[in-house]
Amino acid sequence: xxxxxxxxxxxxxxxxxxxxxxxxxxxxxxxxxxxxxxxxxxxxxxxxxxxxxxxxxxxxxxxxxxxxxxxxxxxxxxxxxxxxxxxxxxxxxxxxxxxxxxxxxxxxxxxxxxxxxxxxxxxxxxxxxxxxxxxxxxxxxxxxxxxxxxxxxxxxxxxxxxxx
Numbered sequence: 693x694x695x696x697x698x699x700x701x702x703x704x705x706x707x708x709x710x711x712x713x714x715x716x717x718x719x720x721x722x723x724x725x726x727x728x729x730x731x732x733x734x735x736x737x738x739x740x741x742x743x744x745x746x747x748x749x750x751x752x753x754x755x756x757x758x759x760x761x762x763x764x765x766x767x768x769x770x771x772x773x774x775x776x777x778x779x780x781x782x783x784x785x786x787x788x789x790x791x792x793x794x795x796x797x798x799x800x801x802x803x804x805x806x807x808x809x810x811x812x813x814x815x816x817x818x819x820x821x822x823x824x825x826x827x828x829x830x831x832x833x834x835x836x837x838x839x840x841x842x843x844x845x846x847x848x849x850x851x852x853x854x855x856x
Contacts, residue, residue, distance in 0.1 A: 729855035730754045731831040738807050738823040744815060745806035750830070756801060759835045764796045764803065765848055767827040777829060777848035780805075788817065794826075803830055831855055 732754070736746040750756055765777035781795040792809035805828055809815065831851060833843075844850055 729831060729833045729851075731829055731852070731855050733827060733829045734805075735825055735827045736805065738805075738818075738826065740815065743806075744808075744818075744823075745804055747802055747804040750798075750801045750803060750832070754832060756832065757834070758800065761833045761835050762798045762803065763831040763833065763845055763851065764805065765829045765831065766794055767829070779846050779848070780828075784822065786817065790814070790817065792818070792822075796828075 732751055734746075734748055736748075738744045738746065764780045766780060766782055767775055768778050769776045781793050783791055783793045785791050790809070790813055792807055792813055792815075794805070795808055796803055796805045798804065807815070807818070807823070833851070833854065843854070
């Protein structure tokens with residue numbers, strides 16, 4: 693029994709005294725997840741000439757993967773000096789009881805923004821403020837990151853915390 697009592701401190705000393713070489717430095721990440729979200733903005737005009745749609749290429753400076761999630765937000769105004777953004781698709785109700793929607797689609801490296809409405813919608817009733825000088829921010833997030841946290845993509849401020 694005395695031998696066991698002598699071995700316990702020796703064993704404890706061996707456990708605390710073990711030290712090896714330091715490993716390579718790790719990467720800073722969010723909750724153990726290493727990612728880089730990216731974004732860019734475009735200000736565009738929707739006109740009958742372009743069939744109320746505009747396409748543009750994702751900048752070549754953005755590293756894009758097939759699995760990345762593409763989100764688009766529309767700048768709707770400012771409050772207290774801060775921009776207010778809404779996630780697309782966004783439905784807008786007009787003063788005359790109509791409705792239309794800002795929407796988007798994308799393939800690997802192109803994004804198309806467009807205005808759509810029901811077959812009864814008269815696009816000639818769109819106000820200049822609804823068509824011209826519309827600013828959109830496209831956000832690219834790695835899908836592995838989005839799946840690893842509980843990210844509310846409708847909350848622009850929360851999404852932008854994860855974008856460079």
